Amino acid sequence: MSLLEVDKINSYYGDSHILFDVSMRIEEHEVVALLGRNGAGKSTTMKSLMGMVEVKSGAIRHRGVEIQHLPPYGRAALGIQLVPEERRVFGSISVQENLQLAAMTAAKPRSLDEIYATFPRLAERKRNRGKQLSGGEQQMLAIARAMIRNADIILLDEPFEGLAPLIVRDLLSVCRQLADAGQTIVIVEQNVRAALSLADRAYIVNNGHVVYEGTPKDLHENGEIIERYLGVKA
Amino acid sequence: MPSMSLFLSQLFNGLATGLLLALISTGLTIIYGTLGVINFAHGALFVVGGYAGYTVYGLTDSFVLAVAGGSAVALACGLVMERGLMRKYYSRPPEDQILVTFGISIILVEIVRGLYGGVSLSVTPPEWGQGVARLGTLIYPLYRLETLGIAAATLLLLYFVLYRTSLGLIVRAGIEDAQMVNALGINVKRTFLLVFGIGAMAAGFAGVINSPIVALTPDMGFRYLVDSFVVVVIGGVGSFPGAIIGGIIAGEILSLTSMINPQYSDVMLFIAMALVLIFRPQGLMGQEGRE
């Protein structure tokens, strides 16, 4: 039984049909990458997993139990945690308060010290309010919020977007540490190289459909698949 | 030229009125900031609290119990309102919310009128509030001074709750991004119910505190509702500091202009609001574009 199983879900924004019969599975301790151009439906898949987008048919199962009717806080309670693409750190409260808020309902939260050890930059800025942080720092904080909750599954939605290469490198190494320690991660990224360097398996989403499933090795051997669905070749 | 002691006395009055308004407006603005609901029944909750306090005072002779009782009744009304009716309205347009809370205010006021009649009821201040205080050359009613202190203390308590407790943290984050708070594992709806209750309780509390100063009538709530709207427009919707600053400004405008001509003081307040609308529509501390 997979940790998380997505069974032919159809997701909508209002009456706009975004995901068409999307199915995938996530096993414990793996890193799964969701690839595709933007507009393909990757973020919608993540938000569907977290309960922030309406799933009109199909099922999502967590350790065999259906959860598609649970509100977001219910899924967070099960250990699923989304780090959204817009980051959405709370701008009006401090870094420390952001972390405290995240830790509030966690069953076995990590300690603040542990978080600050992983992200020394955040320790320096702990009293600064969210809106005073740079893009990279906000991304760190967003990931830190999921980490402090000790989530079973972390859903990373475009974590490296819009960040300077050095920061991407730092964040990538944090992700690698987490993955090596056994953290289950689902990552959506347009930076295909970075995503594949972390992933055990990858799905490709195009126009709301899953069009490919395979390992990074499979994808390197079949380069034209990447070009077809991710690149600019039609 | 008004005398110094008159001026000081009016300054104090303004501060007392202002902090009371701030208390009422804080409830209104926080409810709007978190729930996006503008509660037209807020004035009615003020009245309900005042009258409930009057009854408790009559039964127990303890002003403290009266304050507790009035606040509790207002809290209960707020919770019932939210649970019973308001939650159906979160997805409806703001005009509908205004209309239904307005309807509820009529119901509440008429119930009060039915139970207590339309004649004004006066409340005697508690023993510790009777008499006058002497501040230098100024002679000032003791109870009014005490309301100033009580209001200030309550606002401080609210500040403490908002900025130093977990609940307050949830509220402040929730004002900004309720969905994200939800995603971090917190059932915001339950929190917001509490927020609505606290806002209602603040109004009821203010109603009891105010009753020894201004006699109780069933229709008095609308006056305070309108004034607290003006405070929220001046201070900025959704802002706790805005409600305080707006309240003090409003109180002082009312008080100081009444020295010159009492009939014009209300009008001056509305002129201040008009100026804010023209030159800084989002209010002194409000966020740009926040409708």
Place this chain on the structure above:
Amino acid sequence: MRRKLPEMLVGLGLLAAPFVLPALGMSPDLLTRILIWGLFGLGFDLLFGYTGLLSFGQAAFYGTGGFVTAYLLTDGVVPNMLVALVIGTVAAAVMGLVIGYLTLRRTGIYFAMSTLAFGEMFYFMENSVFKDYTGGENGIAGVPPPELSLGFIDIHISSGWPMYWFVAVIFFLGYLIARRIVRSPFGAVLKAIRGNPKRATALGHSIQTYKLIVFVVAAAYGGLAGGLLGLFQSYMPPDAFALDTSAQLVIQTVMGGAGTLLGPLLGATIWLYLYEGLQQVGNLGPYWKLILGVVFVILVTVFRHGVAGALISLFRRRRSLPADIDDTASTRVAGSLDIVPPLSTTRPGAPVLEARGVSKHYGGLKANSDIDFTLREGELHGVIGPNGAGKSTFFAMLAGELPTTTGKVFFRGQEITGIGVTSVCQLGMSKSYQINQLFEHLTVRQNVMIPVLARLRGRFRGDLLSNLHSEHLDSQVNAAIALVELTHHADTQVSEMSYGEKRRLEIGLALATGANVLLFDEPLAGLGPEERVMVVALLKSIRQGRSMVIVEHDMDAMFELAERITVLYEGRKLAEGTPDEIRRDPSVQAAYLGGMDDESA
């Protein structure tokens, strides 16, 4: 004939009332009072029911009109009753202009709150600043009974039935005017403002002006009603200015049904009848307002559109009419959709839309840096880029919506940087949105009318009394609807259509503006595979005479459609060329596939 049915029914009703209603215990005084509230409500319904502006301060105008009229008559300044009424109405309208200007700067809740506050301000001023004129708490007593001097005969209107007839005539006239307004082009724009003000603005209408005018009209109706109140009672009461009065108006309108013009009349009947009726029922007398409050809350919760609204939807369901159909529209005329001719002469290949060195910085964040972009006459130009490339920001600047930090945008040589969507639309460029921005409560035909009206009438025209439909309007509307293949859905309410149909309407609205330059923001968003094919075909079919820019992620569609493609990456222009050139460009592939930095292990 059918279109005059409501007017005829109302006229008949007014004629019949004195013979029928007294049997139900309604006195002439009660009926007169109901009519005065109904008149007050006609204006308020235009403001709230049709335009969606909830004002809690209408008493300010009721009182102004009433007191000015009463003062002029009692003081003998103006002996002619009709002249005094007119002056009172005009005074109220002027106040409406001032208050409207101040309060319409915000919308929704702020608007409601500030109208309430200003209403109260008038109440206080009545009792203080203007006490000498208004009598303060006492009001103005001794208003002379109305008298009409028609040259050869003087008519004295005494109380009772003569007063009823006098007020009924004025109400009927007011109703006729209100009906004309509702069925005028002006009225159509009001409905659009209520449904989706942002889109109404983008389709070329200057909505603030429309709002202000309807606010003034509502104030005028209020002032006239107030003047009549003073004549009716021979006394002008100070509580005409009270919050209670504004509140009663709102409650009556909502109970009766907003957006029907007769809702306030119905609501006033319910209110006043309930009041008088309950007085008879033993102990319930003093509790009438409580019962009213309960009824009101129930109606708002359950019957959102009031009693009249509930009746109308029942009637419609019986006749299986889906929506408020425009039966005056001519469905048969058709032609081709006009395209706004360019202001200056142009030739194929000439630059039509140009961005020169355009940047947008938000504090430290550089959303767009130094982008040059040219759309040529007749071209279909695509814009692509990975997430965070700054496409939406750039698009908004191209459309004249967003001011640039540096750089300028030119439309056929005229600078349009940040001039705003309404002006841009009037110049001949329109945008279709990624998320549907439609008027959900209107039909397809009514939706498409909005942009056509803006093109035919400019950003504002005060044509409150004109006819909505003309051959030209209808043929243009039909042409636009046909172009997006929604002809058989023309009279369907938008909220009942499928997503794909709505998406076509979204494109149709942009087309109907007559724009010769069209911007499409992800036109294929949310569409299934078959629908994508349809929309791509649609976009190809409308190219004649138009230049287009499309932002899309669907690469298949993009390569099929575009002649030229610009690639944005990290806020800058990365590459530009024909689809083939872009396909072969290694930097473009790198941008999409892995970022320009080669940092991963």
